[in-house]
Amino acid sequence: MKALALALTTWLIALPVFAGVDIEEVTTPGGLTVWHVEERSIPFVALELRFRGGASLDAPGKRGAVNLMTGLIEEGAGELDSRAFAKARDALAASFSFDVHDDALTVSAKFLTENRAEALALLRSALVEPAFDDASIERVRGQVFSAILSDAKNPSDIAGAAFDKRIYGTHPYGSDLSGTIDSVTALTREDLLAAFAATVARDRVYISVVGDISAAEVGPMLDELLGELPEKGAPLPTVAAPVFDGKTVVVPFETPQSVAVFGQPGIPFDHPDYFAAYLLNVSLGGGGFESRLMDEVREKRGLTYGVYSYLVGKDGADVWQGSVQSANNRVGEAIAVIRDQWARMAESGVTAGELQDAKTYLTGSYPLRFDGNGPIANILVGMQFQGMPLDYIETRNDRVNAVTLEQINRVAREWLKPELLSFTVVGQPEGL
């Protein structure tokens, strides 16, 4: 064992040389900004679009409109009805996916070099002239109802929704973006057209293109794709003011294993302490088997299959959040252990060894993310969305490495708030 340990330390010296991701910022003749990477080895292109605002742009009383509208974008466009559109897409072997979350409507597309023009023309028609025909509206509305009803009986979904409502209140983040049976029932075609006009506009779109395409081709391609979209969408929503009371609230639900969501105030990405907090979270509950929460709750006590903490950065709120699942008769102990670890971390922070481990993990794993056209396109659009500079990738590991033990432990004292750590527990927990 000693011999192996020695061998291991020699491995830790050199970190990998960073993978060259050569990003070019292209401004299209029509004025759109695109981040582009040319990668010619596989004959396809990955395209990502992200429209800021997303489901938070639901008009008052119209909760679920943006979500239902998003589900309809691909259900017929121009001359094609829903099935004709799907057949045309499948015949090209293109893939388009439309999704929506609290802060953005996202479009992910992949298409082959051999039929790129046809695939883009089809995508363009979905984005510029979606049909929103009555038959499709009713069909997709039925699917949304099915999802709403399912979420209402799923303990993890119930926990997430109850926690969000508790901390965000009446802000859009405080309610499920699918809406309710009543609100979705009341939505009209006009509401969906209004939601589309509010959400899908040129003034809020972020774009990345990665793969078998040159920079010179990117500009005309995007102008053709998005040139006819409206210039402006609806005003972006106001920020939220999440509230944490530090209590444990139980939502009764008959199921053998309780699901707990917990959280306290978070930290904005542009704050100087962000990277220290990010490293701190790796040691606290950041997903590895080595985190303190995983070690104490799972490895030492066998109380759960998984316990995690993570920094949630929304446009209008920052929350330090986590989750755990444990049998009804054991979840009380799991929560007590988490509260105790949270308080210990706030009080005494991490050791030099933990900080070093978190740094080598974060810096070493960063290049591993850039391992395909699809993943790279997704990262690039996310960087723009978060306001990162073009050279962020090259400087990111330096920012991680710059965090000192003194800084991270000051951040632990100042930012971790055990007294505000609020739990929402769904199930039949004993002794809570």
Next chain:
Amino acid sequence: MRFFVTSLIGFMLLALPAQANTKDFVSTFTLENGMEVVVIEDHRAPVVTQMVWYRAGSADEWPGTSGVAHFLEHLLFKATDKMESGEFSATVARNGGRDNAFTSYDYTAYFQRVAADRLELMMQMESDRMVNIRLTEADILTEREVIIEERNQRTENNPGALFNEQKRAAQYLNHRYGVPVIGWRHEMEALDLDAALAYYKRFYAPNNAILVVAGDVEPEAVKALAEKYYAVLPANPELGKRARPSEPPQTAERRMVFRDARVAQPYVSRSYLAPERDSGAQKDAAALTLLAELLGGGTTSYMAEKLQFETQKAVYTSAYYDGDSLDDTSFALIVVPAKGVSLAEAEEAMDDVLVSYIERGVDAEALARIKMQLRASQIYARDNVGALANLYGQALAIGLTVEDVQAWPDVLQAVTADDIIAAAKRVFKVESSVTGYLMTPKGDAS
């Protein structure tokens, strides 16, 4: 698996199987002790994935010890002669990587994703735990609680998962595919050190393992490292032939109703016993793969067209077939009825669709679209070398060869409309089927 089990794929998830005609950048060789090695090159990023697959899964367990294959998988992250408990994953993390493992009916696999220059360290550690684990009673007690919480999370808290478990048990009369990978709860509670070690000693050996290395590596360099770390391990002469109980003729249609207050969306499902991919004989499985796509592979499929668009009796339909199995697999259908449509009506509509599909025959355009998508999926698959590693590892673990994997795209392209209808007629036999209703309790109007 420690975090997630791909073997327990939800019914609702359906995608075209990843195909890859990858002859150009795949090389293979076998070590002297019988361990097979597959190297897949992708030099776009300085990353490597190492996977070690054992030809041993839950269906290889002894009766009464269900869940032991998966339990042992958890225990392989504990101490060895050379490493402390937890040191394996901690070392991977300190090197900027992530590791995990998963267990299915036919195999157990361990993997790490890490910077390419750390491959030797990964091999050193993975080869160590193939033969050197040192378990304590304390490990057993704590980790058993963890797998029971895992069962709670995946199965007990999810009526759909409980329903699937009962359906599989009804589908297989004799084969251990009818026993859940995670284990029956009462047997999991009794799993002990002896059961775990017996499984380990029998199945964990280089002559029962496949090494897959994918990413920014050269085959010669991988070979040198594999010789150094894996070739030195002794083969297990007691391994024996991989033979498991097979199904008798199935002669009785099975019907079941599962009720749970947590059911939000009732549905009907039907599964039929079906042949799997066999080495050198993949044609039937290819026909069934295409049949599943044509019948229930998305919005352009026949079931969606008839039941979601035309009659609007369903909000969701799907057909599912996975031929990647060592022994007989199943072909499954699901119909989630629209509001106001009963499960009996949904089942009748599903049966009508099956009958009319066989009568009407395969739509040539639909078949052409799917073949085009399969061709394209070979291009898209090259963007994800980790998925390719999975594809090869799984195939070899279920008795296929590298040649079978590389022939598969052509076998799929060669399937004709007649092949598909003939395969449908052979598989859709009521006496080998299980029909299940997932419902709310009687008297529950919700």
